[in-house]
Amino acid sequence: MALIVQKYGGTSVANPERIRKVAERVARFHQQGHQIVVVVSAMSGETDKLIRLAKEVQAVPDPRELDVVIATGEQVTIGLTAMALIAAGVPAVSYTGAQVRILTDESHTKARILEIDQHNMRADLDAGKVVVVAGFQGVNEHGAITTLGRGGSDTTGVALAAALNADECQIYTDVDGVYTTDPRVVPEARRLETVTFEEMLEMASMGSKVLQIRSVEFAGKYKVKLRVLSSFEDKNDGTLITFEEDPNMEKPIISGIAFNRDEAKLSLLGVPDRPGIAFAILGPIGEANIDVDMIIQNTSVDGLTDFSFTVHRNEFAKAMEILDAKIKPEIQAREVRGDNKICKVSLVGVGMRTHAGVASKMFSTLAHEGINIQMISTSEIKTSVVIDEKYMELAVRSLHRAFELDSPGAV
DSSP: OEEEEEEEOOGGSHHHHHHHHHHHHHHHHHHHOEEEEEEEOOOTTHHHHHHHHHHOOSSOOOOHHHHHTHHHHHHHHHHHHHHHHHTTTTOOOEEEEETEEEEEEEESSSOOEEEOOOOHHHHHHHHHOEEEEEEEEOOOTTOEEEETTTTHHHHHHHHHHTTOOOOOEEEEESSSESSSOOTTTOOOOOOOOOHHHHHHHHHHHHTTSSSOHHHHHHHHOOOOOEEEEEHHHHHOOOOEEEEOOOOOOOOOOOEEEEEEEEEEEEEEEEEETTTTTHHHHHHHHTTTOEEEEEEEEEEOOEEEEEEEEEEEEEHHHHHHHHHIIIIIIHOOOSSSEEEEEEEEEEEGGGGGGGGGHHHHHHHHHHHHHHHHOOOEEETTTEEEEEEEGGHHHHHHHHHHHHHTSSSSTOO
């Protein structure tokens, strides 16, 4: 008997029929003697609907009250899922994040989990019940409802698995595992049977939509065994995210290609090149709760430099306003420029540690296609470039072909 946490995304619980299918799957595991905790998202499209509704009432919704509104999506799903299980003859009980007491900090719409009270869940599991928990939400120390940010149900699932010391956390979604890249862009993309935690972390951070990056970070911190599976079919065992590389297996140089359309680039030109200038620029950006991704500072010429960085496209207007109204006059920069029509493409693979020439092959492949590189970022197991958004699919297809990722034996 194992304790398993299963997380189902919005497409998996999009309507009553699919919720019943989820209940049937959970029931099979329960009948095998496993203890099951089910984490569900809101029904597909429901969170966007609630956000639009909030904006009709208040153009820029109050974060605390917005959390109250959008948390209701998961509350509907847990009730329906518990009902479907009970109808299938499986004892079940539903919990909101507050009822579990998933304690978070006070950052509304972007809260982080501080601790989880597992007492009531343990009691219900020991009594033979399936526990159904609302993903994406928690409660702060003042009792206010908080949400974890888009995709936060993955984080809820992993956090519960860590708190309960679960044997495995299974993430059910609309794909049957982690692929070398998005099959919608490259039909020849292959499903990976295993991927290392490091690779999954890089792929999530670089734009892969299979798992939310915070959930992968949480899994790494608490060594939660993760598996990505399809909720629509049972034809394979999905993709297992492992924490140790198999010393008997030679890893491919590149495991996958991630891409992210949700990027925007901001540049300050003619910036005085002096100690502390990076903090003078990025400090106010951080204070505004805007996450910065890639950063480039050019070599100084006549005491001036150019400073560029990328943010999520949703934060572009806010970041531009801060640069233009506050930072530019304070540091006496010459000009502010912005571009929200870019994308990021990344090669990821632990095999890059022991193979030279990956970056040069990437650059030559893009050059052959006439694609200009605007920014470059590297780590031990990834190389990322920022390019014009219109070349994204061409870049991904060309790189997938150049590194022979459609071949199972590619190295």
